[in-house]
Amino acid sequence: MCSLRSFSVRISSTLVFVFIDWGGGVSHLTPEQQKLADSTFAVNQFNLVVSDGISVRRSLPEIRKPSCRNITFPDNLPSTSVIIVYHNEAYSTLLRTIWSVIDRSPKELLKEIILVDDFSDRDFLRYPKLDESLKPLPTDIKIIRSKQRVGLIRARMMGAQEAQGDVLTFLDSHCECTKGWLEPLLTRIKLNRKAVPCPVIDIINDNTFQYQKGIEMFRGGFNWNLQFRWYGMPTSMAKQHLLDPTGPIESPTMAGGLFSIDRNYFEELGEYDPGMDIWGGENLEMSFRIWQCGGRVEILPCSHVGHVFRKSSPHDFPGKSSGKVLNANLLRVAEVWMDEWKYYFYKIAPVAFRMRNSIDVSERVELRKKLNCKSFNWYLQNVFTDHFLPTPMDRFGKMTTSSNSSICMAWTLRSSGIKTPSTSDCLETFHKTQISSSNYCIAFRPGDEGPKNHRLLGAPCTMGFDLWQLWLFTSDNRIRTDEHLCLSVVQLLHTSSDWKIQLKECAGFDTEYWDFKPKIGRFKNRKTGLCLASPDIFDPTKDEFNPPILLNCRSSDDRQNWTITEMMWHPEHL
Structure with missing residues (x-):
């Protein structure tokens, strides 16, 4: 049985691609190639056949906006050590990451590339094979090999301890740096050593390897579960960014995979938390620490690095849950x-x-x-001024109608990717909220091609925990979920008077504001003047739940009378 590297080289030699350069990705595979791609996809959770078939030094399009290309950077920028941690990474993606750093970084700024092998067991990554294959490369490359699996966090600390550059730049092992990616990062640190800049993360498709420009006006946040999320800027920040489109964007959190930090500042700040294991949460911990202790997390719109976004990780947590x-x-x-x-x-x-x-x-x-x-x-x-954690001025809990106090407003994910509110049976306990009706819950099964093909279905209610029935009625009269989504209204046709309720990203539009008077129990939409109402009682044997609707406001209509059952979260309620 051949090694994965020799296997990769052998299969790539048979490929003929339409687009192998300028980030266009691969548009076609023969049936034989597609069969091989499908059978090897799980090895790295991306198309190994395509990755092995395109150049490890492929050209990429000019991603930067014109105003970024004309910037003159200061002299005497600090040097950087680029630290790349990998565990059983594909040879082609690892090499493409390394070459993109070398080819698109000024030589005088690139002190070294430090590869940290987190106990890989693939033959082509072991000594001396990888070492020999990297010797001809025109930069100083160090390989540090862990003697046991330590995880991303501790592996990055191993690399940082060996680094000699003025700045530490962390990259994942399946990235591609674009032209001009490094200078903005180092310039920000030269101007403010406590700034921790991140590039805009572009998308490399996990199947075609097409390079797609990322959205520059997003910044990092987190939801109620402390999961990292990308959110749009607040309106005031977006307006300011348009006035200075090359300036740094303050970000409450970082994604964590790609960023630069002054080496001495990294040490002063306490590096990574050594008590954290493998990976997960370290990006939020680092972000909170930077901001709360006098630093800044920023996204630089003139720095772009591509990243292969995988739908799931090919690696497990060895011996651990x-x-x-x-x-x-x-x-x-x-x-x-x-x-x-x-x-x-x-x-x-x-x-x-x-x-x-x-x-x-x-x-x-x-x-x-x-x-x-x-x-x-x-x-x-x-920092995170548009957060959606409940404050003393907000009301947090479940929303029920007087017509049927067992019916809650809830939300789920449609197959189109649009989140829509629905109604469901309420449960009494906070920890086991469900979208349900007569013991049926809204659920979805993952499609074969990702989130756009999730299939919705009705299923018997489980005892699992989710957040689909919990809402935050804010002091400024918006109804929000934990994903920066607001209950909003949309007009079905521009010439129509029909309005539909939908969950949209909170943006401050008048369509997402609701006047609520607890004594009356009515939510009146400011844009339409219509009131929020539960639908008619629906057939619980069917597999779909009806969403809430908008009606002309009537005090006699119990379906328009809502109660917010508040959930207590302070320590005395745990």
């Missing part, structure tokens, strides 16, 4: 940095709450005191 590892990591984030807001996370994640007594965060708490860091409330008020 991924859920347990992630909960333990997020517990550390909450305990050290979130102050009283940690109890909100614990309400959402009771498994993490039950782990509190077994995890010691005292060293990181002392680090926070030593660095004289600000409160999490300061972070929410000054």
